[in-house]
Structures are given as C-alpha cells and as structure tokens.
Amino acid sequence: MPRPTLFLLHDRGGSARSWDDVAAALDDRFEVVVLEPAGAGDGAAAWVAAQVREREPDEWLIAGHGTGGGIARIVTDWAERGEQGLIPPAGLVLVDASAGPDDAAVLRTPTAELGDPARDVLLEQPEEVARLLLDLASRVVGHPALAPAFARLIASDRVAARTRRAMLARLDVPGDDVPRALSPAQRALLTAVLARVVPQRGTDLDLAGRLDVELAAGQGDGWRFAELPPDAEAWRRGLDTIAAELPGFADLEATEQDTAVDRIAEGRIGSDADGLLTGARMALWFTDLQAAAVRMWLSHPAAQAWLRYDGFADGGDGPQKQGFTTTHAGEWETWQRDWRTGKELQA
Amino acid sequence: MNLTGMRRYAESDEVDAVVIGTGAGGAPILARLAQAGLSVVALEAGRNWEPAEHTPDEVDASSIYWLGERLSGGTEPEAFGGNNSGTGVGGSTLHWGAFCPRPDPRDLRLASGEGVGVDWPLTHAELLPYLVEVEGFIQVSGPADYPWDPTRRYPLPPVARNASADAMARGCEALGIRCTDSPAAIVSRDVQQPHFGVRRGAINSGATHQGDRVASKASMDVTYLPLAVAHGAEIRPEAMVHGLERDASGRIAAVVYRRDGVDHRQRTKNVFLCGGGVESARLLLNLDLANSSGQVGRNYMAHPAAQVWGRFDEPMRMWRGWPSSLISEDTVRPPDADFAGGYLMQSLGVLPVTLGSSMARSGIRGERLMDLLESYDRFAGIGVNGECLPSEANGLTLVDETDEVGLRRARIDFSYGDNERALEAHSIATMRRIWEAAGAKDVFVLKRSAHAEGTLRMGDDRETAVVDRDGRSFDIDNLYVCDNSVFPSSLIANPALTIMALALRTADRFLASA
Numbered sequence: 001m002p003r004p005t006l007f008l009l010h011d012r013g014g015s016a017r018s019w020d021d022v023a024a025a026l027d028d029r030f031e032v033v034v035l036e037p038a039g040a041g042d043g044a045a046a047w048v049a050a051q052v053r054e055r056e057p058d059e060w061l062i063a064g065h066g067t068g069g070g071i072a073r074i075v076t077d078w079a080e081r082g083e084q085g086l087i088p089p090a091g092l093v094l095v096d097a098s099a100g101p102d103d104a105a106v107l108r109t110p111t112a113e114l115g116d117p118a119r120d121v122l123l124e125q126p127e128e129v130a131r132l133l134l135d136l137a138s139r140v141v142g143h144p145a146l147a148p149a150f151a152r153l154i155a156s157d158r159v160a161a162r163t164r165r166a167m168l169a170r171l172d173v174p175g176d177d178v179p180r181a182l183s184p185a186q187r188a189l190l191t192a193v194l195a196r197v198v199p200q201r202g203t204d205l206d207l208a209g210r211l212d213v214e215l216a217a218g219q220g221d222g223w224r225f226a227e228l229p230p231d232a233e234a235w236r237r238g239l240d241t242i243a244a245e246l247p248g249f250a251d252l253e254a255t256e257q258d259t260a261v262d263r264i265a266e267g268r269i270g271s272d273a274d275g276l277l278t279g280a281r282m283a284l285w286f287t288d289l290q291a292a293a294v295r296m297w298l299s300h301p302a303a304q305a306w307l308r309y310d311g312f313a314d315g316g317d318g319p320q321k322q323g324f325t326t327t328h329a330g331e332w333e334t335w336q337r338d339w340r341t342g343k344e345l346q347a
Numbered sequence: 348m349n350l351t352g353m354r355r356y357a358e359s360d361e362v363d364a365v366v367i368g369t370g371a372g373g374a375p376i377l378a379r380l381a382q383a384g385l386s387v388v389a390l391e392a393g394r395n396w397e398p399a400e401h402t403p404d405e406v407d408a409s410s411i412y413w414l415g416e417r418l419s420g421g422t423e424p425e426a427f428g429g430n431n432s433g434t435g436v437g438g439s440t441l442h443w444g445a446f447c448p449r450p451d452p453r454d455l456r457l458a459s460g461e462g463v464g465v466d467w468p469l470t471h472a473e474l475l476p477y478l479v480e481v482e483g484f485i486q487v488s489g490p491a492d493y494p495w496d497p498t499r500r501y502p503l504p505p506v507a508r509n510a511s512a513d514a515m516a517r518g519c520e521a522l523g524i525r526c527t528d529s530p531a532a533i534v535s536r537d538v539q540q541p542h543f544g545v546r547r548g549a550i551n552s553g554a555t556h557q558g559d560r561v562a563s564k565a566s567m568d569v570t571y572l573p574l575a576v577a578h579g580a581e582i583r584p585e586a587m588v589h590g591l592e593r594d595a596s597g598r599i600a601a602v603v604y605r606r607d608g609v610d611h612r613q614r615t616k617n618v619f620l621c622g623g624g625v626e627s628a629r630l631l632l633n634l635d636l637a638n639s640s641g642q643v644g645r646n647y648m649a650h651p652a653a654q655v656w657g658r659f660d661e662p663m664r665m666w667r668g669w670p671s672s673l674i675s676e677d678t679v680r681p682p683d684a685d686f687a688g689g690y691l692m693q694s695l696g697v698l699p700v701t702l703g704s705s706m707a708r709s710g711i712r713g714e715r716l717m718d719l720l721e722s723y724d725r726f727a728g729i730g731v732n733g734e735c736l737p738s739e740a741n742g743l744t745l746v747d748e749t750d751e752v753g754l755r756r757a758r759i760d761f762s763y764g765d766n767e768r769a770l771e772a773h774s775i776a777t778m779r780r781i782w783e784a785a786g787a788k789d790v791f792v793l794k795r796s797a798h799a800e801g802t803l804r805m806g807d808d809r810e811t812a813v814v815d816r817d818g819r820s821f822d823i824d825n826l827y828v829c830d831n832s833v834f835p836s837s838l839i840a841n842p843a844l845t846i847m848a849l850a851l852r853t854a855d856r857f858l859a860s861a
C-alpha cells in the first residue's frame with residue numbers, strides 16, 4: 001500500500017519550517033509535502049490545487065495552520081465537488097483556523113480541528129497536532145468513498161460539471177435534521193428487507209435512509225399504481241403490513257427472509273385490516289420498492305464503479321464533446337480502466 | 348434553444364393559432380404555420396433548454412421527464428415519467444431514442460388486412476411525401492439499401508454500430524433473419540441545420556437519451572422550432588394550459604395558461620392541441636370539450652415492448668455507440684404468427700439505472716440480481732415494438748386528485764388482450780433464438796410496454812372518433828389535435844416520425860381550408 005500524501009500549509013507570516021516539529025513527530029505514516037502558498041484565498045488555493053494535482057496522490061490529506069487552514073478548506077471544498085481535477089481528500093485538519101467564514105460550505109470530508117485563541121498551538125503543542133493527524137488518519141485512510149481511479153475520472157475534463165456535481169452529491173449521507181417519511185421502526189424493517197432485495201456488492205450504502213429522505217421530499221417519478229395511495233403512504237402501509245403479517249422478519253435467517261420476500265412479491269402476504277395493504281397491493285408496492293432501491297443504489301457513483309460503467313464520461317463542458325471513439329465489443333478507449341479493480345484493461 | 352429576439356405577441360392580439368405543446372406534434376405545425384405567414388404562439392408547460400445544459404446522468408435527467416403524477420391501472424399498468432413522457436421546449440423528443448422507422452403500409456390498414464383493429468382514415472400514400480420530407484429536414488441517418496423497401500433513401504449514411512448491434516447481427520445472420528443499420532434521427536456527421544447552426548456528428552454516447560449536448564439528435568428544439576421562430580413564431584415556455592374559453596357559438600376564443608403562478612389568457616382564432624397521448628385527452632376531459640362521441644380518453648394503446656438480454660464473453664460496454672443501431676423488419680408479418688400485426692426488432696444499449704430498475708420491476712432481485720449485474724458491462728439486449736389493438740377496456744379517465752393548476756389527474760387503465768399476449772410471446776421466442784445463435788449466456792426477459800397512443804382517435808365517423816382525418820375536432824371547428832393521441836391504431840413503428848409527418852399534413856390541410 002503506498003502511503004497517503006499529507007499536504008501541510010502554514011499560516012500567514014509563517015513558513016514551511018512552522019511544521020518541522022509536527023513532521024518530525026509523524027514518523028513515516030505519510031508522504032509529507034510542505035507547501036508554501038503565497039497569500040490566501042482562491043488564488044493561493046488554486047496554486048495548492050495544482051500542487052496536489054501534479055502529484056496525483058491516490059489518497060491524500062491536507063492540514064492548514066491559520067490562513068493555511070482557510071486555503072485547505074477551499075481546496076477541500078473544490079475537491080469534494082471534483083473541481084480543478086481534484087479527487088476528494090481523505091481528511092482535513094485545521095489548526096488555529098476553525099473560525100471559517102460563516103458562509104463557508106459545509107464539508108463532507110472528515111475534519112479534525114485544534115485551536116486555542118490564547119496561544120499558537122502549532123508552535124507550542126506539535127505533538128498534540130501530530131496526534132490529531134494520526135488519529136484522523138487511522139479512522140479515514142484506506143476507506144475512500146470512491147476508488148481513486150474512478151474519482152479521478154469523475155474529476156476529469158471528460159465529465160460535465162453538472163454531472164460531476166450530481167454524482168458527487170450522492171456521496172453525502174443524509175443528516176439527522178432532514179425530514180423523514182418513515183418511523184425509526186419502519187426504517188429498520190426496510191433496512192432488513194432491502195438487505196435481501198438489493199444485497200449490495202462493492203458498496204454498503206444506507207439505502208433505506210436515502211429512500212426515506214426521498215419519500216419525504218415527495219418528488220415522485222411521474223406515475224403510481226392506481227391501486228395504491230401516494231408513495232409515502234404506500235410505503236408506510238407496506239412496511240406496517242410486513243410488520244403485522246411477518247413479525248420477527250428482521251431476525252430470520254437470510255434464506256428464510258428470501259422465502260418471505262418471495263411470498264410478498266407473489267402477493268401472498270397481505271391484510272384487509274385498516275391501514276394495511278392486501279396481498280395484491282403488496283405485490284404492486286413491492287415492485288415499486290425493488291425498482292426504487294435498485295435506482296437508488298445504481299445512481300451512486302461507487303455502485304457505477306462496481307458496474308464498470310463510465311458512460312457519463314462522454315464529454316466535459318467545452319464546445320466539443322469527446323464522446324466515445326470505439327463502439328465494438330472488446331475495444332476500449334485509452335482512458336478506460338476496470339473501474340471495479342482500478343486496473344488497466346487487458347485484451 | 349435560443350429564444351432571444353423572437354417575435355412576441357400581446358395576449359390581447361387575436362393570433363391566428365395557439366399551439367399547445369412543442370413536441371413531435373406541435374413543433375412541425377408551429378413551423379409550417381409560421382412559414383405560411385400566420386401569427387402563431389406555442390404554449391409549452393416545460394422549460395427551455397440549451398443543448399449544452401443537459402446532464403449525462405440518468406437521475407438528474409428527470410428534469411426532462413413529465414413528472415405530473417398519473418395513476419396506472421389494469422393488468423399491464425404502464426410506467427410513465429422517464430419511460431415515455433417528456434417535457435420542455437421540444438417535448439419528449441429531448442429524451443427520445445431517435446430510432447426512426449417508417450410506418451408500414453399494412454399497419455394503416457389492419458382492419459382491411461387482418462379483420463381486427465381499425466383502418467386509418469388516410470392512406471400510407473398520403474403520408475409518404477411527408478415522411479420523406481421530415482426525414483430530409485431532420486436529417487435521418489440510415490443504410491444505403493433498406494432490405495424491406497428498395498426505393499428508400501436516407502439523407503445521411505448510418506451511425507456506427509455498437510457491440511449490441513454486432514451481436515444481434517451475428518445471431519440474425521445465423522438464423523437467416525435480415526437486419527441492417529437502423530434509421531436514426533441522429534446525424535452521422537457534422538451538418539448545418541437551417542436556422543439552428545451546426546449539429547455535430549454523433550459522439551457515440553448512449554447518454555444521448557438524457558438530452559443531446561451536441562445536437563446530433565433531432566430533437567424539436569434543434570430542428571422545427573428554430574425554423575418556426577425564424578419565421579415569426581413565439582414560444583412561451585413554462586406555460587401550462589388549463590383552460591379553453593369559448594365564444595357564444597362554441598368556438599374557442601382564448602387559451603388560458605398559468606405561468607409563474609399567474610393565469611394568462613391568449614386570444615386566438617384557432618387552437619392546435621399537441622400535449623401528447625395523455626395530456627391532450629386529460630385536458631379535454633377536464634374541460635368537458637369535444638366529446639360528443641364519448642370517445643375522449645378511449646382506446647389507449649401502448650406497444651408491447653419486451654426486451655431480451657444476454658451476457659457475452661467479451662466486454663460489450665453498451666453505453667458506447669448509439670443504443671439502437673440495428674433493425675430488423677422481418678417480423679412485421681411473421682409467417683407463423685398466431686396474432687394480427689407484427690413487431691419491429693432493434694438492438695439495445697440501456698444505461699444502468701434504467702436497466703436495473705426495469706430488471707427489478709420484472710421481479711429479478713437478491714443474489715440473482717447481483718449475479719447478473721456483476722456482468723453489466725457484458726450485456727447486450729434486443730427489444731421490440733409490437734402492434735397493440737385498440738380496446739374498449741383500455742382508456743384514460745379522471746380521478747378526484749388534482750394537480751398544481753387544479754386539473755384532475757388521469758388514471759390510465761391498460762391490459763393486454765389475447766393478441767398482445769400472443770405477440771409478446773412470439774417476440775420473446777424470436778429474440779431468445781437470436782441470442783442463442785449469437786452465443787449469449789444467462790438470457791433473461793424484461794416484459795414492458797412503451798409509448799402512449801390513442802385517446803383522441805382520428806376517423807371518418809363522428810360517432811366513433813374525436814377528430815377527422817385532418818385532425819380537426821368534429822365538435823369544435825377551430826380545434827385541431829395532432830400528437831400521439833390521434834393514432835386510431837398503434838402501428839408498430841416507433842411513433843415520432845409518423846407524428847411529425849402527420850403534423851405537417853395537419854398544418855397543410857388547415858392552411859388549404861382557411
């Protein structure tokens with residue numbers, strides 16, 4: 001395993017030397033690159049981005065002190081959106097720099113902060129800073145949200161900015177504060193059902209949580225079965241019907257769950273009770289559930305990498321779109337990889 | 348599309364015509380009437396797009412799907428939204444697959460030929476010059492020799508075949524089934540499009556379905572609509588029509604639409620309703636207009652459109668290339684058919700979200716779903732569109748739920764009859780044989796239906812049809828309809844080319860009568 005690269009940015013008035021003590025305490029976990037950006041803001045960030053891009057690290061973290069922290073934030077924000085050809089960093093560390101501007105983007109990247117208005121933490125507590133970095137790295141390194149080669153494809157000029165934004169936004173995990181349509185119990189049951197309907201390979205997404213948020217948002221897909229109530233209500237009733245008719249579903253063995261799922265899909269599980277769905281309606285609802293779960297899963301970039309799909313990379317935002325130059329079986333473009341493994345394609 | 352500098356009319360102006368909807372039906376009419384010097388305004392519920400604004404992403408592209416909720420009933424409840432219903436300046440052609448076969452003459456005379464269904468009130472010969480005109484104007488690519496019609500010529504050479512097409516050709520050849528490059532409403536090289544500019548040659552991307560950023564695909568916003576605007580037509584996007592006002596004699600005097608939450612009223616001498624197979628009938632039913640026959644909403648039809656998929660040893664990467672680059676018309680009248688009509692076959696490349704959801708809807712789930720998807724990059728598909736007979740049982744009605752503008756929502760009931768079931772089974776058996784011959788493994792079938800036709804059928808008899816052969820309402824003589832809804836029988840060809848041709852004819856008949 002190559003070591004992750006750690007980029008260090010100093011404060012205004014500081015220098016590369018500011019990080020000496022921290023670097024000394026980091027042993028050799030990282031490939032350390034101390035950068036000396038001039039100034040602050042977008043200009044400095046663009047220079048830093050170019051330095052990162054040039055080294056093409058598969059995995060990287062960035063730490064900044066003071067104004068260097070502000071620069072690190074900007075670079076991280078760009079990288080999360082795949083801008084400037086950057087892939088997202090594994091982690092961000094801010095030293096004496098936590099008070100970003102109020103309108104600063106909320107970042108998805110795992111972030112650690114250390115600061116004390118009364119003193120210069122970097123100078124006085126380098127071991128603390130090093131410990132913070134190692135601690136963060138031990139949590140995040142080796143678990144990239146996207147395989148580096150695929151992340152680099154998304155960030156490349158073969159992909160339109162709108163596509164890139166839409167894809168990378170799906171890396172966000174819905175927070176606790178967003179509206180939900182299902183109760184915690186309904187969601188837990190849905191999680192158990194989806195584990196059998198879409199036993200994900202290559203990813204481990206909380207599909208139930210994502211679907212719940214989508215149901216609450218209420219943006220349908222243009223139609224529903226006439227026999228069913230509007231989507232969110234149908235899902236609540238469907239799950240309540242499973243809970244009522246198949247109590248203990250979540251605790252069954254996988255093979256027993258599969259049998260139960262087959263019976264739901266065949267319309268053999270249902271109830272005439274108020275607020276529940278009949279067997280026939282359950283069968284209809286279950287086709288919606290399966291389709292929605294698969295759609296949710298396959299729209300995630302990590303699932304697309306697992307599929308080895310790269311059809312979104314048909315051209316960036318320039319007037320000429322690169323498209324595909326090969327169309328036949330067994331042929332590939334020079335930039336194509338086996339995105340599931342990250343390896344070169346072989347004849 | 349570029350709408351800056353277009354001519355604008357005041358709402359108080361009584362224009363010659365208002366066209367509702369800018370898809371395959373509305374756009375050619377708008378252009379034809381404007382070219383004839385008429386004052387015309389198009390009202391389009393969807394927004395306006397520049398080609399470069401489209402997003403190659405299956406989920407994000409829902410911005411070009413008609414997402415107003417529809418209720419689907421019957422034993423073959425049809426999927427709407429991304430499956431068959433678009434919106435925006437250009438209508439469903441923003442999103443269409445651009446597979447562009449001509450209708451077969453026998454399909455317009457199904458009742459005479461096979462004793463079922465109905466005949467079209469107009470002949471194939473009447474339609475033919477319009478089909479040729481449309482193919483020329485939108486610049487269809489196709490083979491030099493079309494095996495089933497030696498006289499046919501396409502303006503541009505075919506687009507590149509992709510891996511699915513190669514595999515299907517292999518299978519067909521082994522079985523003695525003729526096939527060739529598909530007629531594609533995608534330009535195979537850079538061309539000039541009058542009043543639009545350069546349409547770039549196909550970039551071989553399946554994401555073209557989600558809106559074509561280089562305008563290689565003939566959507567209306569890069570073909571007929573720029574022509575219309577150049578001749579003085581006005582297009583008002585995000586204008587949702589929900590009312591038709593009539594004068595004392597019962598003729599339509601104004602069209603009422605909502606834009607930015609405010610109702611507007613455009614005075615007009617004539618109305619062309621081109622909202623598509625569901626929306627046009629929904630509007631008329633809501634307004635209780637043009638329905639003395641009781642036929643509004645009846646005879647809803649959707650093509651049986653089964654797909655058969657298989658896994659190949661080599662990586663196919665079917666998202667490269669134009670998805671449906673191979674066609675066979677050998678099954679237009681299969682000799683061993685135990686049903687009326689026939690079907691067209693095309694090779695398929697389908698993007699992951701659409702294909703995966705379709706598999707899930709067909710009941711493929713769990714480890715089997717994963718096992719199959721593990722080889723997604725080795726898949727290739729074949730699909731059909733087959734005859735659907737009009738049926739009393741199938742139709743569109745209104746439910747009590749209402750939409751944002753207060754119109755009641757539509758419920759569409761659709762069930763296959765014996766003919767559709769027999770045809771579907773035959774088509775699946777044929778496709779399976781082709782894949783077997785081509786060496787496909789893990790073959791699986793997805794049953795589905797596509798397109799939304801009928802509901803405002805054209806005919807010669809005012810008792811059984813809503814509009815006459817010229818698209819004019821039997822009840823309201825300044826109301827015309829031209830879109831998917833006027834089809835009296837489904838035809839097996841994918842509908843857009845026929846709609847465009849019919850649109851030009853409707854406009855010409857109107858101009859001749861005025």
Ligand SMILES: Cc1cc2nc3c(=O)[nH]c(=O)nc-3n(C[C@H](O)[C@H](O)[C@H](O)COP(=O)(O)OP(=O)(O)OC[C@H]3O[C@@H](n4cnc5c(N)ncnc54)[C@H](O)[C@@H]3O)c2cc1C
Pocket residue numbers: 367368369370371372373390391392393413429430431432433434435436437438439440442443444445446447586587588589621622623624626627630798829830831832840841842843844846
């Ligand atoms: C995914 C997909 C793939 C397809 N592939 C093919 C193919 O390969 N080949 C083929 O031949 N056909 C294909 N089709 C079908 C083809 O696109 C349609 O048959 C054709 O566009 C229908 O034309 P239309 O005029 O009836 O309706 P549309 O093109 O749908 O246009 C109707 C327009 O009216 C507007 N509208 C509706 N109601 C109102 C209202 N009340 N007020 C204002 N505006 C309104 C809508 O927003 C829409 O823009 C495909 C369709 C889809 C969606």
